[in-house]
Amino acid sequence: MRSTIRHGRAADAAKIRTLQAELTEPAPTLLNAALTEVDTAAATAADDTSPGISGTFRLLVSVNDTDLPVGYLLAVTGEPTHIAELVVDPQYRRNGRARALLQVLIEQCSHPITVHVAVDNTAARSLYEAVGFQRQTRSDDRFEDAAGLTLRYPAQN
Template sequence: MIRPATPADADRLTHLQSLLPEPSPALLESALGETGAPTPATALVSVADGAVVGYALAVPGDETVYVAELVVAPAHRREGRARALLEACAEGGDSLTVTVAADNEAAQSLYRACGFERVERLPEFFENGAAIQYRRD
């Protein structure tokens, strides 16, 4: 099941976010409404047996929705949860854009399997190195 995140999910989302190599805690807090500032970011969660096991942070942009973060708990990977989160991010018929570490072949494989096409290599996008940007129209 995919649903919008709520402030009650914050602890679990923070734990899942810790699995990411370059998380954006401020963006997650903003999407949950914890900063008091309005944000266009949306957090969607994947739930299994009543527990949050994955999430996506989506930010609308010019002609695309940028998926800023996507993570699924290791015990729930390969169950279609990341794919379902991506589809939920695109529900308005919007195109999706993602940026992934250049050495993260597992994520790149997921995006290609979900119909994303490589747009460009961004040499110094992440603090730890290069990234590849993908887009699906």
């Protein structure tokens, strides 16, 4: 299955917020800031294939056949770029959408990318490791109820 990935739009906000509810530890303030930036950038974006956001965030969405977001990736840009949230609607999981979101971010990023995952979240760890992320450090203060790992792409030598 080939996932359609595009940049988030202001019109996606309600569906993205619904998807965010699937996360164990969501960051609504961060998502609101990204959606505000998307809304501001919408007037200047030429099309959905351009980076769309040249500011603080990358908001990528995986859409179904009717262009409805069924997954999203929120990253804070910088050096490194940090993945803050990645979620796919349970009905659309296990068909490559999360991997496709990661691949687009990797293609668009010229800096390393980091992500924090719970040690016991084997599905997330497997996904990130499958696309080339490697463990950098253990971070016991990243999650309220679990120990965490920081993963990095590309791995440092």
